[in-house]
Amino acid sequence: MPHIVFNNEKNIETPFQRDGVSFNFCAKSFNFTKEDRRTEYKIGVNYENKDFLLTLKDKGENKMLKVDKVTRVTPVTLVKDALNAYSKELDANIVFSNTNSFSQKIEPKKEYLKDIEYFVNDFKTNKEIQIEIGFGSGRHLLHQAKKNPNVQFIGLEIHTPSIEQLLKQLKIQEIENVLVVNYDARLFMEFINSNKVGKIFVHFPVPWDKKPHRRIYSNEFIDEALRVLMPKGTLELRTDSRKYFDYCTELLTNLNSGRITIDINKDLEVSSKYEDRWKKQGKNIYDVVLECQREDEDIDLKHDFSFGKINLEKFKEIISNKPMVDENFFIHIEDLFLLEEPNSGLIEVTFGSFNRPLSKYIYVKNNKASYYQGTPLPTSANIKAHERLKEILK
Ligand SMILES: C[S@@+](CC[C@H](N)C(=O)[O-])C[C@H]1O[C@@H](n2cnc3c(N)ncnc32)[C@H](O)[C@@H]1O
Known part of the structure; x- marks a missing residue:
């Protein structure tokens, strides 16, 4: 630094x-x-x-x-x-x-690697969308993309070397219908319009036996998946973990807007690196496919993150560094910096979802507050946290 x-x-x-x-x-x-x-x-x-x-x-x-x-x-x-x-x-x-010794690092052009903001503000397609969550080596995603040139694929990963590897392969194999995002799949779907996705692949997710809250599948994830899936679209889990299979099957059974199909040791056209390993060890491979049977309203990705009139003097009296924790979000006031002019300063805050907290400054001038460096992403947790903050600052 x-x-x-x-x-x-x-x-x-x-x-x-x-x-x-x-x-x-x-x-x-x-x-x-x-x-x-x-x-x-x-x-x-x-x-x-x-x-x-x-x-x-x-x-x-x-x-x-x-x-x-x-x-x-x-x-x-x-x-x-x-x-x-x-x-x-x-x-x-x-x-x-050490301000003179930095070499200027020029980022290589990665036109298929997109920020999450791109999906909030600019992403539009008339094509069917298919999403692969945790693509790892990318074998399955590359295979699907080549086979279905008219589908727009989105690959989600949080492991940077896997992303680099996939980007290289996209270039080598001249594949143009894949967008790659480095983002937590549990939160990504909030930015995709309803009824636009044909398939969501979740192949060999980390089973997180000891930390189940980190699993991709949860009731909230399934609900978001059903929202983005078009009618007859599918959410496809493939796993070698019996525990994960049982856990997902339980979550997916008796949904009133989806129907599940279960398979054991089904062969796919392409076998991933993990799959090869488990097959060699003679392990069973389980598939649970959820078919969507509902249509949803479109979502509005624009949210008004303004504050209205606030009262910094009053806030100074009540400010505490104890986090405020709600069921789906939290707010932690980290610090406060005051300007010489009255009713002006910077509030440092961390808020949003527990999985992906956001740190921001709120710039206040004459009791008019706005987010420094732009508004937060409109995730449901950020929206709820913002609305609560607005109440606190009033
Ligand atoms: C066990 S590997 C399986 C990779 C690949 N699907 C395969 O079958 O070879 C699980 C992958 O999911 C990724 N992953 C884990 N949690 C994730 C999350 N919340 N969002 C996106 N990717 C995730 C990991 O980085 C890892 O590459």
Whole structure:
């Protein structure tokens, strides 16, 4: 992480500009969490149309300036330039700096690798969609994509080397109908429109015998799967784990909008790396296919994440660092930084779902609050957490 350690006493006032970097505000820690915590500042930066924060705090006898990790931006040269510009304005007596030694890492072009924001804001297709969850080596996904050129495939994985490997194969084999997302499959489907998906493959998911809450299948997952599946669309589990098979069969039995089919040791056209291993060991392979028998209303992916009028003074009185925990979401106020103007500052908060918490800053100016660096993704947990936060800040 680029940072600068220096030992000046000089204070500089915001806003100012230096070397094309705008330093817009400086907020001071309110210290409601730890009694003996030293003062820390958050400096609001805008550079090349990107907003981010720098943290200025004591480090022994000296001071340290670095990027605030919640608001980190790429490429890292933006941060480096901002740190250098601030220290020049300060005429800093530099003790340590690593802001010049960074090699500029250029990301290779990965046109099939998409951010989750792409699915929220831009993704549209007239084709049938099929999704593979946890594609691993990608053998099954590549096979399906080649065989069905008119289907738009979406591959979900959280293991980066598997993603890299699949992207390479897509290029080598000139396959163009696969989009890849590095995102937790349990949350991804919230961003797909209803009745658009023909098949969802879940092949050899991690059985998580000791931590069942981490399993892909749950009542909520099945309900979302049924929503995105078109009538007669299928959710297909293939597993070598008897326990996982029993667990899923129980969840899927007696659903009033789905019908299940069960098979043991059924042969597919392609065998995955895991499957080969289990077959060699003589293990049974179980299939449970759920066929969707319902049609759903479309969902609205636009949510209004505004706050209305808030009351920062009152919030200062009630603020506590105890997390607020609800059934499907939580809110944890991490910190508060105040600007010199009254009713203005930055609230640092972590909230949303337990599986994928989101850290954000809320920028408040004259009691008008908005999310710094843009609004959260409209997941149901984020929406619920936001609505609760709005109540708290009122
Ligand atoms: C046991 S491997 C099976 C891989 C592949 N389907 C096969 O049959 O060879 C399970 C894969 O699921 C991925 N995975 C686990 N949890 C996931 C999640 N919540 N969302 C997306 N992928 C996940 C893992 O990274 C891993 O690559």
